[in-house]
Amino acid sequence: MSSVVDDGDLTARAGIRNAALRLFAERGHDAVTVREIATAAGVSPALVVHHFGSKDGLRAAVDTHAIDAFDRVFAELDDHDVAEMLTGGEATTSVAEAFSRMLPPGSPLPAYLRRLLLTNDPAGAAIFGRWFGATRRLLDAMVTLGAARPSDDPDVLAAFLLVNDLAVILLRNQIATAIGDDPLTPAGLDRWAKQATAVYLEGAFAAPPAQPPEAALNKPNAPIEPPEEAPS
Amino acid sequence: MSSVVDDGDLTARAGIRNAALRLFAERGHDAVTVREIATAAGVSPALVVHHFGSKDGLRAAVDTHAIDAFDRVFAELDDHDVAEMLTGGEATTSVAEAFSRMLPPGSPLPAYLRRLLLTNDPAGAAIFGRWFGATRRLLDAMVTLGAARPSDDPDVLAAFLLVNDLAVILLRNQIATAIGDDPLTPAGLDRWAKQATAVYLEGAFAAPPAQPPEAALNKPNAPIEPPEEAPS
DNA sequence: CACGATGCTGAACAAGCGTTTAACATACTG
DNA sequence: CAGTATGTTAAACGCTTGTTCAGCATCGTG
Numbered sequence: 094m095s096s097v098v099d100d101g102d103l104t105a106r107a108g109i110r111n112a113a114l115r116l117f118a119e120r121g122h123d124a125v126t127v128r129e130i131a132t133a134a135g136v137s138p139a140l141v142v143h144h145f146g147s148k149d150g151l152r153a154a155v156d157t158h159a160i161d162a163f164d165r166v167f168a169e170l171d172d173h174d175v176a177e178m179l180t181g182g183e184a185t186t187s188v189a190e191a192f193s194r195m196l197p198p199g200s201p202l203p204a205y206l207r208r209l210l211l212t213n214d215p216a217g218a219a220i221f222g223r224w225f226g227a228t229r230r231l232l233d234a235m236v237t238l239g240a241a242r243p244s245d246d247p248d249v250l251a252a253f254l255l256v257n258d259l260a261v262i263l264l265r266n267q268i269a270t271a272i273g274d275d276p277l278t279p280a281g282l283d284r285w286a287k288q289a290t291a292v293y294l295e296g297a298f299a300a301p302p303a304q305p306p307e308a309a310l311n312k313p314n315a316p317i318e319p320p321e322e323a324p325s
Numbered sequence: 326m327s328s329v330v331d332d333g334d335l336t337a338r339a340g341i342r343n344a345a346l347r348l349f350a351e352r353g354h355d356a357v358t359v360r361e362i363a364t365a366a367g368v369s370p371a372l373v374v375h376h377f378g379s380k381d382g383l384r385a386a387v388d389t390h391a392i393d394a395f396d397r398v399f400a401e402l403d404d405h406d407v408a409e410m411l412t413g414g415e416a417t418t419s420v421a422e423a424f425s426r427m428l429p430p431g432s433p434l435p436a437y438l439r440r441l442l443l444t445n446d447p448a449g450a451a452i453f454g455r456w457f458g459a460t461r462r463l464l465d466a467m468v469t470l471g472a473a474r475p476s477d478d479p480d481v482l483a484a485f486l487l488v489n490d491l492a493v494i495l496l497r498n499q500i501a502t503a504i505g506d507d508p509l510t511p512a513g514l515d516r517w518a519k520q521a522t523a524v525y526l527e528g529a530f531a532a533p534p535a536q537p538p539e540a541a542l543n544k545p546n547a548p549i550e551p552p553e554e555a556p557s
Numbered sequence: 558c559a560c561g562a563t564g565c566t567g568a569a570c571a572a573g574c575g576t577t578t579a580a581c582a583t584a585c586t587g
Numbered sequence: 588c589a590g591t592a593t594g595t596t597a598a599a600c601g602c603t604t605g606t607t608c609a610g611c612a613t614c615g616t617g
Binding site for chain 2: 121124211212218225239241242249250254261264270272285287289291293298299
């Protein structure tokens, strides 16, 4: 056993990249030092720079590696979705489900996706744009096949469905403590999918009993963060 | 004019806290230096430490300040929601709507909430837990009033509705470029609320035309991230 | 007026950071 | 076998970081 992380027979380069992926995902780029990455990978700090040029070069390599994996997951999901639609299976297949199915349980990739979308990183914007386009196209296909109701604002509807899916990954930890199941495990995923499917098929709310329609709307509220705040 | 930021007549202490709030929200705690905060607030770096003890003390002060504002927004939303429910107004009132209504347009608070929820910060976990409890109680109330359909897993349903709402704030920038409207402005919010309300009232998908019910389910897929990866 | 708080600063410090450099193995190549 | 890439390291460098310190105004209070 070398130390710290048992990577099997990985190249040192790949080992560094994987260690960096995990640490970046857990704590963010800036909070992780080159020395920590090197220790986690069982190599010297100088080797990190030798292989990736600089810490930022390593960041870029990790980014492309992760984005590649993400797009493979999403592509798989896309096919799966169309197949399910055609065979009359479940109504929806979620990004979260694809992540849970295709990634090993302890994978740092969900957390890395969170960091990628959180920082206003152009790579995160690019991946979101691609996924939005795919969702939009899928929604159109479902409408023409009669599997989804047509909308007067399909862009917003597609974005709504996509971000609802992504929220499961972004807020994974909070959801887990709230409902008592990690939503990226089969058990949690099942509970989540049941409720989501129900809402997407029938809705969640009912129109109120029957009363005067326009009542208290647009009453102005005092802003909570006025231009000048009380000094603490 | 002093410099950089015109804060009106703020205490230096409050000015530092506000500058830190904005910088932390934009770039994250670790990527911001004490010197940058001091410059943005128009004071010397030493004064930052003098008022808050340390950079981490400043972080804590900013945290409590922000969390206080968040909870005020959410409490307002809660009241508003109940009121709307009773008067038979709109079916839903979203967290995003409350943020948009109660915060000035350029406020750093949405971005700070994003950082708080996505960095596994215990403060973020606490605020999510509180909001989840409130959502759960609101959902129960709506069910007894006949405004929401009863669910066999109300915890998950409440979490689903809450994280869908939060996703608008978390992915604000990506949504803005995807749909062409910032979802925290009145225009974008209106488009978003229309689609969300439609889905929550009637659903988004239709049951497939009518076909064999169980078809291709649980077919095993090759994991995309095998234990040992190809060295790049 | 004296005087202790209070607010605030410039200069400096130790520590930690990313990175560089020179050197050492190891292994393929002619 | 010499020679040259390749992988790897220990040690050090320069810079930035958070923080400290001594001192300067300002000001309400006895």
